[in-house]
Amino acid sequence: MIAKRAGYAVLALLFVVLLLAPLSGNGYIVSLCYITALFVALAYGWNLISGYAGYLSFGQITFFGIGAYAVAIGVTRFHLPWYLCAALGGVACAALAVPMGWLMLRLRGPFFALGMLGLAQTARILTNLTPISGGSEGIYLPPGANAIAAYYWTLAIMVGGVVLTAAIDRNAFGLRLRALREDERAAGTLGVDTTRSNVQAFVLSAIFPALLGGGYAWYLTYVEPNSIYSTEIELQTVAMAILGGMGTLWGPLVGGLIMSQVSESLSTRFPQTHLMIFGALIVVLLIALPRGIVPAVAAFLKKRGIA
Amino acid sequence: MRPELVLQLTIDGLLLGGVFALAALGLNVIFGVTRIVNLAHGNIVVLTALSAAIAFQRFGITPIEGLPVAMVGGALLGVIIDRLILRRLPEDAPTAETTSLLLTFGVSYFLVGLSLAIFTGDFRSVAYLTGSWLVGPLSIGKSRFLAFAVAIVIAAMLGVLLRSTKIGRALRAASQNLDGARACGVSIDRMRTLSFGLGSAIAAAAGALLSMIYAVNPDSGSQFTLIAFSVVALGGLGSYAGALLGSAILGLAVSFVGFFGNTQLGAMMPYVVFILVLLFRPSGLLGKSVA
Numbered sequence: 001m002i003a004k005r006a007g008y009a010v011l012a013l014l015f016v017v018l019l020l021a022p023l024s025g026n027g028y029i030v031s032l033c034y035i036t037a038l039f040v041a042l043a044y045g046w047n048l049i050s051g052y053a054g055y056l057s058f059g060q061i062t063f064f065g066i067g068a069y070a071v072a073i074g075v076t077r078f079h080l081p082w083y084l085c086a087a088l089g090g091v092a093c094a095a096l097a098v099p100m101g102w103l104m105l106r107l108r109g110p111f112f113a114l115g116m117l118g119l120a121q122t123a124r125i126l127t128n129l130t131p132i133s134g135g136s137e138g139i140y141l142p143p144g145a146n147a148i149a150a151y152y153w154t155l156a157i158m159v160g161g162v163v164l165t166a167a168i169d170r171n172a173f174g175l176r177l178r179a180l181r182e183d184e185r186a187a188g189t190l191g192v193d194t195t196r197s198n199v200q201a202f203v204l205s206a207i208f209p210a211l212l213g214g215g216y217a218w219y220l221t222y223v224e225p226n227s228i229y230s231t232e233i234e235l236q237t238v239a240m241a242i243l244g245g246m247g248t249l250w251g252p253l254v255g256g257l258i259m260s261q262v263s264e265s266l267s268t269r270f271p272q273t274h275l276m277i278f279g280a281l282i283v284v285l286l287i288a289l290p291r292g293i294v295p296a297v298a299a300f301l302k303k304r305g306i307a
Numbered sequence: 308m309r310p311e312l313v314l315q316l317t318i319d320g321l322l323l324g325g326v327f328a329l330a331a332l333g334l335n336v337i338f339g340v341t342r343i344v345n346l347a348h349g350n351i352v353v354l355t356a357l358s359a360a361i362a363f364q365r366f367g368i369t370p371i372e373g374l375p376v377a378m379v380g381g382a383l384l385g386v387i388i389d390r391l392i393l394r395r396l397p398e399d400a401p402t403a404e405t406t407s408l409l410l411t412f413g414v415s416y417f418l419v420g421l422s423l424a425i426f427t428g429d430f431r432s433v434a435y436l437t438g439s440w441l442v443g444p445l446s447i448g449k450s451r452f453l454a455f456a457v458a459i460v461i462a463a464m465l466g467v468l469l470r471s472t473k474i475g476r477a478l479r480a481a482s483q484n485l486d487g488a489r490a491c492g493v494s495i496d497r498m499r500t501l502s503f504g505l506g507s508a509i510a511a512a513a514g515a516l517l518s519m520i521y522a523v524n525p526d527s528g529s530q531f532t533l534i535a536f537s538v539v540a541l542g543g544l545g546s547y548a549g550a551l552l553g554s555a556i557l558g559l560a561v562s563f564v565g566f567f568g569n570t571q572l573g574a575m576m577p578y579v580v581f582i583l584v585l586l587f588r589p590s591g592l593l594g595k596s597v598a
Contacts (some may be wrong), residue, residue, distance in 0.1 A: 114581065114585075117532075118581045121533075121578045122579060273420055273504065276421050278420075279415065284415070285396030290406060
């Protein structure tokens with residue numbers, strides 16, 4: 001009980017800090033808060049399909065890219081407000097994820113992962129070749145005071161991720177997903193519509209990167225295939241969810257908070273070896289702490305009789 | 308379309324396919340015995356291809372001369388991935404399949420980062436044997452032909468190893484029925500490490516040969532992982548014939564699309580073929596294995 005109350009107090013404090021810190025106007029603080037909120041939110045999105053439903057996806061960056069280009073193209077060619085484009089990107093990705101999920105989720109675990117990896121590469125190359133996306137030269141968005149707006153957009157999505165996951169963690173849908181993850185055939189026998197539940201999780205987990213990609217384009221004011229369909233972003237998202245604990249409610253938050261600070265200091269100090277370090281980090285984490293921080297702490301507290 | 312052009316592209320595609328087949332055979336050995344989807348497989352191909360390019364450019368060592376060293380290096384890398392990483396999978400890991408997939412995902416990006424740090428992001432290949440033989444209206448690239456021929460020789464040697472030696476029989480037994488093999492006194496533990504070593508050595512050979520005909524950069528790794536899985540899926544996890552057929556289809560796709568579209572579209576083919584194969588043959592990877 002004490003631990004629970006302390007946890008909520010920390011959570012409230014964190015939210016207040018994230019809400020107010022950027023008002024200081026300090027560019028470094030804004031960028032640090034933005035990176036944190038972005039990765040926590042991305043990790044929540046990834047956690048739905050890969051943590052709860054148990055289908056590892058290495059291609060969620062596809063939706064991130066579509067969201068980013070929706071904003072870049074909508075703003076520069078059609079002169080629409082960016083948040084409208086970002087929202088439309090989210091809707092488009094949700095609609096796209098239905099047939100895509102229905103097709104891809106027929107694949108058994110590891111082949112779904114490979115298929116999504118292939119999809120992300122295909123999307124990157126196609127974007128490179130499509131004239132409306134500016135090809136490899138990319139698109140410049142009108143610069144200005146974009147960062148703060150993009151930040152609050154991202155923070156709102158992050159909070160949405162926490163709330164949605166909290167709901168799923170408790171309701172029947174979450175229970176169905178976990179049953180499917182543990183034993184798809186047994187769950188099917190007990191009356192769980194396997195495809196339907198998995199596709200629902202896939203659609204939800206596609207909306208997050210899509211909306212976040214839209215904010216990212218507005219934040220950076222520049223999109224280009226390699227930096228948008230970024231393997232770094234995908235890799236870090238996965239690493240954060242693993243660190244915190246996949247398939248747990250607080251895992252993405254804890255993992256994202258810690259790892260985004262690490263990432264920020266790494267990328268300034270060792271820009272070249274970023275992928276190498278995060279790749280090694282995933283390996284070390286999985287060996288040292290396979291279930292992540294949150295389950296480990298929960299087990300510790302339970303043992304001590306605190307929680 | 309001129310018939311000579313079609314024939315020319317067909318030959319180019321088939322020769323390229325021979326090297327793809329070698330990469331796929333390496334994967335087949337690993338996947339057959341361990342059932343682990345090794346996402347780092349293509350990175351071993353690419354790492355070796357880039358090393359071969361540098362070895363030629365700096366020291367004048369041709370990929371053929373470097374082949375033994377490349378294969379030893381690949382074998383070492385495979386054994387390290389198995390012994391030092393995949394074996395450390397803790398008892399309380401959520402599920403072995405998920406965790407080993409994530410582990411090879413981590414290894415894969417570690418190797419991409421390592422290649423980027425060493426070789427930068429430039430596309431590289433080896434300008435060795437640049438001439439070609441003219442056969443009527445067709446020209447057959449010498450390096451292309453040599454890479455293909457060596458790939459076939461190595462594939463044949465692997466076939467002999469798997470079919471006619473004691474170790475090969477043990478590997479095949481392990482891939483067909485783990486418990487049965489164990490009951491017959493085969494050390495599954497050793498077979499697992501052996502399959503990683505052997506499969507990665509073959510991937511490295513494919514990489515060295517590839518450097519003669521195809522430019523790669525560190526990001527190309529996933530392309531070759533998916534090429535290898537597509538070939539296995541197209542041909543079923545069964546026969547050499549299937550693997551060769553699958554590689555031929557992929558080689559042709561890259562060659563034709565690369566010519567009529569552009570090289571980027573050509574490089575996209577492995578991904579597209581992979582997704583199509585899996586969608587139409589979701590069970591393509593569940594057949595028997597070569598090893």
